[in-house]
Amino acid sequence: MEEKKTPVYNSKAIEEKWQKRWADDKLYESNIDENKPKHYALTMLPYPSGNLHIGHWYSITPSDAHARYMRMKGYNVMFPMGFDAFGLPAENAAIKHNIHPASWTFSNIDHMRDQLKSMGSMFDWRREIISAKPEYYRWTQWFFLQLYKNGLAYQKFSPVDWCPTCNTTLAREQVWGDDRHCERCGTPVIKKDLNQWYFRITKYAEELLNFDGIDWPERVRTLQTNWIGRSEGAAVHFKLENGEDLEVFTTRPDTLWGVTFMVIAPEHPLVKEILSEGDNPEIAAYVDNAARSSEIERSSADREKTGVFSGRYAINPVNDKKIPIWISDYVLMGYGTGAIMAVPAHDQRDFEFARKFGLEVIVVVHPDGEELPDGATMTQAAAAHGTIVNSGPMTGVPGDVAFGKVCDWLEEKGIGHKTTTYRLRDWLVSRQRYWGAPIPIIHCPHCGAVPVPDDQLPVLLPDDVEWKPTGESPLKLHPTWKNVKCPICGANAERDTDTMDTFMCSSWYHLGYLSPYFETYPFDKKEYDYWMPVDVYTGGIEHATMHLIYTRFFHKACRDMGITKGDEPMLKLRNQGMVLGEDQQKMSKSRGNVVDPDALVARYGADTVRAYLMFFARWEMGAPWDSKGIEGSARWVRRVWTMFLEKSEKMNCADAETLRTLRRKVHQTIKAVTRDMEAFQFNTVVSGLMELLNDIGKAKTAGAMGSKEWDEAADIYLRMMAPVAPHITEEIWEQLGKPYSIHTQLWPEADAAAAQDDVVTYVVQVNGKLRDRVDLPVSVSDEEAKAEVLARPAVIAALEGKDPKKVIIVPKKLINIVK
């Protein structure tokens, strides 16, 4: 038999060929085009750790496929990429290998950029930004100064985890073990108070709770709402014996008459005052110890309560009762005022504390429908909703109005007022590290904190720094860098030696892409007006509370300063889950379960790796890696190759029904795949295409190749597959003699008439159990369907001669007979 061999699918050659061609033709460069609707697709930029791992591919590939889909839908799409290049790992590498963080970072970036290019993604590389470049961090510093000049940045003393041996601040990941010791030297960490910069994100707490006009996942909105943690309550002024004020925040002012003691955080100013007034070893020891616990430990509800009596008393302003003030670490300085009124009868934590230290318990709420609890004998805090008792003027007030009545009463008496508190804390931006954007402030003994003048930005990191193995910040140790003249008075002054939290760099990188390293402003306003806001933002769910709140805050603050427009930076957010190792554990070098994408690309080609990553798990869920499963995607990609390029033995001789069925399936698949693309359900995009390929294969066997239905199927199939597998589809497209490039074609539209089924299968149930299936024409009426079904032998048998009580008909789907 004479045979014309189809060339073997060679992923490497094809991918190199098209990647070069696309770059040469500037196929993915995105420029302002007023004639097209714009689409700004943004995906979270990687940290240049050295190697792209499979998680990056998992995040980026579907984002790229969706951006390609939007382009085929007719949008002018921008899909940029960059590197979030400041951060701790570079500094660790510097200390460990005695290499400059910049050289470590930039060589990692060069490698990772090549890896990113191997994915065949539609990045516009002209728009790349690297946050560690002076041309970028110049504007990070400029933004800091804008926030400062507009009263949104301030300095405050606050504690950091500190290693006294290494003489350095430790990040949470550098503190190990239950005894909280330094990862480098094992010394137990201590807290150290440093004067640090904060951004006033709490000013925007209320607005950040509002998600109107943005399409963000419910779970992210919930996480952010809980993170911000709005509580309505009252501020109440207790008096100390010396007449000083001690303010507490309470969500339950209606229980004020049940207060039997107060608790203040170990960091509370009153504690410092007590310690400064004389030796108190017990309190000092307690405070030291509390400083060594993490906040997560301290806020654990099931932790054994500890505390120490302060020796002081306060006066409850509602009844002039003298109550003891205790110090305990279950009260956090960062929430409310760092002082609480304790109502042990109605709060479980207060109750445990009272029982442990033998403090009084007074019941002030009579829970509805229960016996009045006895403070002396109760074994847990009572429900706090019911009628108020034992509460002077408030006795007898029903629970549902007590809150409001007490607040009014407090305001009338001038001892308190209704207020709202948030769990959200201001954003601490100072880092005692080298590899970050220097805080552009000069500290002058006469003028205070003075902004570095705009024309002197950026404040460059000095290159000639020394790396101590202890991790001490080289900016502090540099002999000359910090010494400057005050820009206002000319006196000898010092630069701020701290750098900024890297979340500051990533709060505005979406603006950086608009016009990278623009010289006169952080971005070109023309580009801003065209591209912003971001239309789709994709990235990991782990960023739900921090980065994604910071960037919203940053945008709103900039809006109020006249820099940005609109209320939100990112209209639509979609998050992916995590790819675990084959052992179902988080991938990490130490576990040895890391999957290397380069090896997979070398073996299977980027198209197969892309297809598998989109197919093997629900994108927003993630899943463990399965190294065998990728074979299925490899087979699919190869089958597509032979399906459309290899001539069939039987050509153009299929019967009409085969062709009609083929066409129906093609148009049904357009509907399904389009719906799933819109919904970010990439696994069913690929499975839908696989299913269609199976049907195309049957049609090919039946002789459909060469028909106009076949040509339409091939054309539509390749266009739908192009976002998933951009290289192979471009190659087949070319070999079929179609016009370059497949990626500039339009997305196919389903023909509703062609997609219409001829028959529908009714599911027949008796009492909810499947008893039969009946194929009926689509045009059948409910009554006709019912008659057909009741005549079926299986139904007659199941009814056992009884009359149906009820027949439920779901049109075109199901008939359930209730007997």
Added chain:
RNA sequence: GCCGAAGUGGCGGAACUGGCAGACGCGCACGACUCAAAAUCGUGUACCUUGUGUAUGUGGGUUCGAUUCCCACCUUCGGCACCA
């Protein structure tokens, strides 16, 4: 501990608005091709006590009908403010 999410065959997953549980793929089995193997193609594949049978983490509830809604519990994963 707190906040959030998820539990479906041997495995990853599918099931659109409460309506056929297991699409698609992996794996496995058998067959075709081959001297043979690989690759490819084809067929089959939830379970059992084979029947008006059981089954979507466990136990309850709502409903004609529940993987889907409600309640309680268990397990796993993400975040918890200096990893990014």
